[in-house]
Amino acid sequence: MASNEVVLSINLRDVKKASRTRRAPYAARLIKSIAARHAKVDEDKVKLSESLNNVLWSNGIQRPPSKIKVKITKREDGTVLVEYQG
Structure with missing residues (x-):
């Protein structure tokens, strides 16, 4: 792994605070902000x-996972790619 990559286990417990029909989009926004x-x-x-x-x-939409492991990669052009790590 290069120095501009990091693997995180993100807890999505706060997604349960969102309305039932908005949980998966809320989880995506939460991962983006983290x-x-x-x-x-x-x-x-x-x-x-x-x-x-x-x-x-x-x-x-109502039942996203409660935690997820992701790999965050920062590219040369300043963009960031978040991938599922499994």
């Missing part, structure tokens, strides 16, 4: 991978 904080960039420069999005939505 990744932006760790990479020290703005949230609009953070992109979630398709595999991560599929895992967030795997149980539907």
